[in-house]
Amino acid sequence: MSQNKAKTPVEPAIWRCAVSSPLRRTFDYLPSEVCHGAAKPGARVIVPFGNRSVTAVILSITAESSVEPEKLKAATALLDEQPLYTDTQRALLSWAADYYQHPLGEVLPLGLSPRERRGQTERALTETGVRLTARGQGLPDSAPHRAPKQAALISRLRSGPLPLAELKADGFSPAVIRALKDHALVEDCELATKAAWKTRFPPLRANAEQQSAIDQIVAGAETFSVHLLYGVTGSGKTEVYLQSVADCLSRSRQALVLLPEIALTPQTLARFESRFEAPVIALHSGMGDAERDRAWAAARRGHAAVILGTRSSVFVPLLNPGLIIVDEEHDAAYAQQDGFRYSARDVAIKRAQLEHCPVVLGSATPSLESWHNAELGRFQRHSLTQRAGAGTLPALRQIDISGLELSAGLSPELLNNIETALEQRHQVLVFLNRRGFANALLCHDCGWSSDCADCDARMTLHKTPPGLHCHHCGRRSAVPRQCPRCQSRRLIGTGIGTQQTETFLAERFNDFPVIRIDSDTMTSRQSMPDLIEQLGNGDPVLMIGTQMLSKGHHFPHVTLVAVIDADGLLFSPDFRGEERLLQLLTQVGGRAGRDGTPGEVLIQTRHPDHPLMKHLDKPYHTALPALLSQRSQAGLPPHGALAVIRCDSQDRQEGLGFLSRIRNGVTAPRGAQIIGPLSAAMARRKNRYRSQLVVSAASRSMLAKVVADLIALAEAARHSHRLSWSVDIDPYESL
Numbered sequence: 001m002s003q004n005k006a007k008t009p010v011e012p013a014i015w016r017c018a019v020s021s022p023l024r025r026t027f028d029y030l031p032s033e034v035c036h037g038a039a040k041p042g043a044r045v046i047v048p049f050g051n052r053s054v055t056a057v058i059l060s061i062t063a064e065s066s067v068e069p070e071k072l073k074a075a076t077a078l079l080d081e082q083p084l085y086t087d088t089q090r091a092l093l094s095w096a097a098d099y100y101q102h103p104l105g106e107v108l109p110l111g112l113s114p115r116e117r118r119g120q121t122e123r124a125l126t127e128t129g130v131r132l133t134a135r136g137q138g139l140p141d142s143a144p145h146r147a148p149k150q151a152a153l154i155s156r157l158r159s160g161p162l163p164l165a166e167l168k169a170d171g172f173s174p175a176v177i178r179a180l181k182d183h184a185l186v187e188d189c190e191l192a193t194k195a196a197w198k199t200r201f202p203p204l205r206a207n208a209e210q211q212s213a214i215d216q217i218v219a220g221a222e223t224f225s226v227h228l229l230y231g232v233t234g235s236g237k238t239e240v241y242l243q244s245v246a247d248c249l250s251r252s253r254q255a256l257v258l259l260p261e262i263a264l265t266p267q268t269l270a271r272f273e274s275r276f277e278a279p280v281i282a283l284h285s286g287m288g289d290a291e292r293d294r295a296w297a298a299a300r301r302g303h304a305a306v307i308l309g310t311r312s313s314v315f316v317p318l319l320n321p322g323l324i325i326v327d328e329e330h331d332a333a334y335a336q337q338d339g340f341r342y343s344a345r346d347v348a349i350k351r352a353q354l355e356h357c358p359v360v361l362g363s364a365t366p367s368l369e370s371w372h373n374a375e376l377g378r379f380q381r382h383s384l385t386q387r388a389g390a391g392t393l394p395a396l397r398q399i400d401i402s403g404l405e406l407s408a409g410l411s412p413e414l415l416n417n418i419e420t421a422l423e424q425r426h427q428v429l430v431f432l433n434r435r436g437f438a439n440a441l442l443c444h445d446c447g448w449s450s451d452c453a454d455c456d457a458r459m460t461l462h463k464t465p466p467g468l469h470c471h472h473c474g475r476r477s478a479v480p481r482q483c484p485r486c487q488s489r490r491l492i493g494t495g496i497g498t499q500q501t502e503t504f505l506a507e508r509f510n511d512f513p514v515i516r517i518d519s520d521t522m523t524s525r526q527s528m529p530d531l532i533e534q535l536g537n538g539d540p541v542l543m544i545g546t547q548m549l550s551k552g553h554h555f556p557h558v559t560l561v562a563v564i565d566a567d568g569l570l571f572s573p574d575f576r577g578e579e580r581l582l583q584l585l586t587q588v589g590g591r592a593g594r595d596g597t598p599g600e601v602l603i604q605t606r607h608p609d610h611p612l613m614k615h616l617d618k619p620y621h622t623a624l625p626a627l628l629s630q631r632s633q634a635g636l637p638p639h640g641a642l643a644v645i646r647c648d649s650q651d652r653q654e655g656l657g658f659l660s661r662i663r664n665g666v667t668a669p670r671g672a673q674i675i676g677p678l679s680a681a682m683a684r685r686k687n688r689y690r691s692q693l694v695v696s697a698a699s700r701s702m703l704a705k706v707v708a709d710l711i712a713l714a715e716a717a718r719h720s721h722r723l724s725w726s727v728d729i730d731p732y733e734s735l
Contacts, residue, residue, distance in 0.1 A: 650722045
């Protein structure tokens with residue numbers, strides 16, 4: 001079936017299909033014998049593939065094939081008379097597969113709902129309603145006389161069926177409805193959903209900077225443009241989003257809003273639902289398949305006015321797209337790190353281009369790539385330099401902890417400031433980007449450490465529940481009572497984590513609640529909304545948490561943010577390390593002083609004279625020229641293009657040998673280089689050895705050519721089933 005022979009005319013028409021497989025090629029099939037309609041590109045079909053039947057997508061219909069006619073197999077079924085993909089959606093998915101050099105057959109399913117990927121039909125856009133039966137319609141007014149609530153419901157239904165949810169909201173309990181069903185007076189029915197696209201109340205009054213941004217976004221509403229909304233934390237970026245979306249809905253167009261984390265969805269969803277009398281739906285991985293199916297169909301059919309979603313929502317079909325928003329555009333969560341590796345932010349920009357609509361990238365800490373594009377004039381930059389309303393930017397001060405005696409990582413000065421804030425009935429946020437109790441468990445006598453058996457990493461000591469956990473592969477084991485090597489009982493934890501700091505703070509400030517916020521405690525979809533509701537009463541509370549706290553959450557009563565260890569990424573081998581540290585500290589510090597009461601940010605460091613640390617009390621953008629200059633000198637993004645060919649295998653030498661063979665088969669042109677093979681930053685993970693080739697080039701077109709040559713050799717190279725490899729264009733992971 002693969003296309004590797006001379007072309008031979010074939011009749012009748014041939015279905016050229018993309019099949020979900022790691023093979024970067026198309027496959028030709030004869031039409032289904034049971035096909036009862038004309039097939040169209042984008043339609044799903046069932047085809048034989050090896051010894052199984054799979055769902056494929058028709059890419060084109062042609063009269064000839066590179067495969068001999070007698071060797072062509074026939075498709076067994078045509079699933080769609082009308083394709084589920086829109087033309088723009090297919091173009092976007094094809095572009096993504098080409099740009100990120102990934103098999104198209106594995107990319108196309110991202111444009112389908114879960115049930116559609118399984119070969120089922122699109123979910124019908126209906127909701128459960130209640131209507132009168134023939135018997136119910138024949139009842140006289142006010143009957144049944146002895147049940148006024150039942151009579152009221154029958155009276156409501158005389159004008160026609162009504163949604164079950166609406167009846168419940170109006171006070172008709174399930175018991176009332178069930179009683180009428182038992183007497184065969186009402187019955188369930190399916191109602192087609194309808195969209196009502198209105199704004200519930202006038203928007204908040206925008207300040208001059210906000211209004212300027214809104215005006216410029218709205219002015220280009222019918223054409224492609226990229227807007228970088230650079231606003232300090234608490235500057236009212238969401239209000240700019242809301243008013244831009246209001247204009248979009250007024251033109252009966254749909255808006256797609258991307259968020260980096262599921263935890264942000266409930267808070268943002270509530271704001272959009274309260275502002276608009278229009279169908280606002282959410283899409284994220286925490287939803288069940290049936291719920292995602294309904295949301296997908298509502299978006300495709302134009303019933304959903306606003307779609308809020310995380311990374312993969314960038315591929316959702318839209319009937320009338322008019323605006324795309326990427327909130328916290330700098331966030332690494334937009335980068336898919338396994339399988340099909342892509343950046344949802346960059347895909348969103350390409351989608352806006354194809355849809356001929358504006359895209360807004362919002363952030364208090366824009367990525368260097370976006371800032372550079374704005375400097376070059378490719379993006380329109382709008383700056384919000386002041387906090388909205390009564391909020392003011394917090395004051396920032398560093399605490400040099402060199403040589404100081406610390407308690408669970410906290411200096412005496414920091415503890416005194418926390419105590420003062422709590423006594424003044426304020427809320428305090430303590431930031432430590434390491435969960436667990438201690439970084440590792442060590443033997444005081446022989447030096448044994450709690451190394452992970454499957455990774456080149458140490459297992460972290462946890463106290464609640466007790467155990468040793470590897471945060472890289474998930475391995476867990478009990479805490480040993482004595483050293484496995486020398487049997488000494490003098491085992492000590494080294495380093496600090498959120499559990500240790502929580503324990504200390506709970507003992508030190510026992511008159512105030514202490515709440516730990518990390519992935520060990522925020523375990524459900526409702527955890528963060530419940531926390532935000534708890535904090536809303538303004539009572540003094542002390543929070544200790546990881547970078548989960550820096551993700552754009554609004555904590556109006558926090559006046560003090562304390563950063564325990566700011567040096568974690570200061571000397572990172574990752575070329576993005578300093579950029580990420582600057583973003584992280586700016587974002588977490590931005591949680592303070594958002595509701596009128598002046599805020600303060602205290603940052604503990606052992607390197608107060610480092611150039612980056614000196615920039616922390618200045619506007620974020622003032623540090624970017626120096627970082628961009630460093631990237632330019634090194635030829636790194638955005639001043640160059642980068643890709644990584646990653647390989648992992650059970651045998652270290654097999655992986656290195658595989659990469660060496662394909663590396664030796666490609667000669668990089670002038671302006672490009674291939675580095676490696678090298679071991680990854682963590683060479684062994686989940687008991688598999690990881691190695692890589694790094695490809696850099698002066699231009700993206702040059703990079704694409706070199707990577708394509710490497711891929712061709714990799715696909716042709718023989719290797720064991722224990723080895724796998726992948727391509728990462730514009731990598732976000734540490735090299």
